[in-house]
Amino acid sequence: MTEAPQPAALHREVAELIVAALNLENGADTIEADAPLYGEGLGLDSIDILEVALVVSKRYGFSLRADNEDNLRIFASLRSLCEHIAANRTQ
Amino acid sequence: MHLPLIAHTDPHAVVAWRHGAAISARRFLADVRTLAAMLPPAGHILNACSDRYRFAVGFCATLLAGKTSLLPSTYTADTLRQLADFAPDCHLLCEDDPATQVLPAMRFPALDDAEPDGAFEVPRIAADHVAAWVFTSGSTGTPVPHRKRWGALVANVRAEAAALGFDPAHPATLVGTVPPQHMYGFESTVLLALLNGAAFDAGRPFYPADIAAALARARPPAVLVSTPFHLAKVLDAGIALPPAALLLSATAPLPDALARRAEAAFGAALLEIYGSTETGQVATRRPACDEAWTPFPGVRLETRETRTWAGGGHIEEEVALSDLIEHLADGRFLLRGRHADLVNIAGKRTSLGWLNQQLLGIPGVVDGSFYLPDDDGSAIVRLAAFVVAPGLTEAALRSALRARMDAAFLPRPLLFVDSLPRNATGKLPRAACAALLAAHRHGER
Numbered sequence: 431m432t433e434a435p436q437p438a439a440l441h442r443e444v445a446e447l448i449v450a451a452l453n454l455e456n457g458a459d460t461i462e463a464d465a466p467l468y469g470e471g472l473g474l475d476s477i478d479i480l481e482v483a484l485v486v487s488k489r490y491g492f493s494l495r496a497d498n499e500d501n502l503r504i505f506a507s508l509r510s511l512c513e514h515i516a517a518n519r520t521q
Numbered sequence: 522m523h524l525p526l527i528a529h530t531d532p533h534a535v536v537a538w539r540h541g542a543a544i545s546a547r548r549f550l551a552d553v554r555t556l557a558a559m560l561p562p563a564g565h566i567l568n569a570c571s572d573r574y575r576f577a578v579g580f581c582a583t584l585l586a587g588k589t590s591l592l593p594s595t596y597t598a599d600t601l602r603q604l605a606d607f608a609p610d611c612h613l614l615c616e617d618d619p620a621t622q623v624l625p626a627m628r629f630p631a632l633d634d635a636e637p638d639g640a641f642e643v644p645r646i647a648a649d650h651v652a653a654w655v656f657t658s659g660s661t662g663t664p665v666p667h668r669k670r671w672g673a674l675v676a677n678v679r680a681e682a683a684a685l686g687f688d689p690a691h692p693a694t695l696v697g698t699v700p701p702q703h704m705y706g707f708e709s710t711v712l713l714a715l716l717n718g719a720a721f722d723a724g725r726p727f728y729p730a731d732i733a734a735a736l737a738r739a740r741p742p743a744v745l746v747s748t749p750f751h752l753a754k755v756l757d758a759g760i761a762l763p764p765a766a767l768l769l770s771a772t773a774p775l776p777d778a779l780a781r782r783a784e785a786a787f788g789a790a791l792l793e794i795y796g797s798t799e800t801g802q803v804a805t806r807r808p809a810c811d812e813a814w815t816p817f818p819g820v821r822l823e824t825r826e827t828r829t830w831a832g833g834g835h836i837e838e839e840v841a842l843s844d845l846i847e848h849l850a851d852g853r854f855l856l857r858g859r860h861a862d863l864v865n866i867a868g869k870r871t872s873l874g875w876l877n878q879q880l881l882g883i884p885g886v887v888d889g890s891f892y893l894p895d896d897d898g899s900a901i902v903r904l905a906a907f908v909v910a911p912g913l914t915e916a917a918l919r920s921a922l923r924a925r926m927d928a929a930f931l932p933r934p935l936l937f938v939d940s941l942p943r944n945a946t947g948k949l950p951r952a953a954c955a956a957l958l959a960a961h962r963h964g965e966r
């Protein structure tokens with residue numbers, strides 16, 4: 431079993447995935463852990479969320495599911511996304 | 522002339538699936554009658570319910586009460602205020618706390634779960650009743666209303682069912698990734714089910730795995746109602762996909778390679794619908810087999826000078842199309858691009874004129890312009906904007922833009938410049954915009 435990375439390391443890694451997937455101009459270190467990713471904050475929309483969901487699924491080996499709950503709850507912030515990844519990742 | 526609210530003739534026929542449970546035609550009509558009796562006296566109901574079942578009950582209750590639904594394309598605070606100008610008596614039907622809304626609002630009520638009894642009578646609605654006003658963003662800054670009479674909606678959606686080959690003996694289950702308020706989702710999930718004895722899934726699956734699960738759950742024949750963007754993401758996810766009976770796509774032309782991949786992955790034909798908020802649906806095609814579109818029976822497309830106009834069939838007044846049309850000798854047609862001013866980002870449509878007006882209307886903006894770069898082969902081409910606004914921060918300007926437009930149109934990048942490279946006549950040549958953007962991207966590296 432591999433050792434789970436520290437939250438800070440995962441934050442950094444996921445922020446870099448987001449920046450690369452969306453071709454954003456901000457550096458990964460400008461994404462604050464608790465700032466909203468959607469709307470105010472980083473300003474992602476549902477098109478971006480699906481793009482990020484795809485790279486997250488491939489990198490961490492699980493499919494994002496919302497089951498008709500608020501689709502964007504997982505993407506409330508970098509922290510909530512990382513918590514979801516930490517709880518569900520298979521790789 | 523009066524036309525029935527739903528086509529289901531058996532009280533036990535399924536109208537919708539919600540959280541895995543079937544909702545019968547009798548249950549649905551009981552819910553519609555309950556809500557119709559509770560609606561406020563206002564003549565216009567702005568139906569903001571995202572649950573497709575609640576939306577359908579709200580729409581039908583509004584019809585039954587002799588009222589009219591308002592279906593805007595976005596729900597920004599600006600849009601809601603503009604709709605209140607259009608219909609000062611408008612009342613919001615919503616799923617959140619009414620106290621937090623900018624308009625007078627009613628929360629969708631909790632409904633009785635007991636199976637109703639009594640006679641099964643389907644209400645009939647006058648064909649000339651204005652069932653809904655749907656809105657496009659227009660070019661002047663104010664949403665442009667388009668009137669939809671009940672008779673025209675019924676005629677259009679019946680023609681759609683015939684074009685899609687719906688069989689009344691085997692009612693379909695429709696699973697939609699599009700919202701019920703958008704003209705395409707409104708017609709091709711809610712009305713297509715109600716007016717053809719079929720059923721819709723109340724949810725709106727978003728992630729690829731949710732879409733696969735919703736389809737796997739759906740009682741066959743299952744139809745996936747989606748968009749090119751969402752279909753591409755579902756295929757790219759590389760997950761196991763359940764079979765479907767039919768795939769539907771609309772909002773933007775579907776590349777034929779993607780259509781063939783989707784047909785192979787789901788083991789189903791993929792049919793595309795061509796239409797717009799203004800016209801409703803006007804044609805279909807199967808892009809994996811043929812590039813040409815077949816107009817709905819009775820619908821006429823006529824090209825005069827540079828524009829093509831749609832009329833006939835369910836279309837009450839001729840509408841100028843935003844696409845360039847090439848007519849074929851057999852009555853079918855090809856799409857040959859869009860008029861230069863029009864923008865379509867992942868199926869959301871607007872014009873550069875409207876976007877520029879929004880930008881220039883923000884206090885502190887001295888000059889500015891949106892720019893749509895050429896298609897570079899990536900999935901989604903995003904807008905850029907250049908702005909002269911010495912006293913504004915990027916965050917303040919982005920926040921002001923977000924209040925005025927759908928998030929899909931927010932510029933990426935938003936470039937602050939000292940002046941725009943306008944030519945002698947004040948126009949902003951595309952080549953100058955392309956150079957400005959290229960210089961910015963080069964500077965980044």
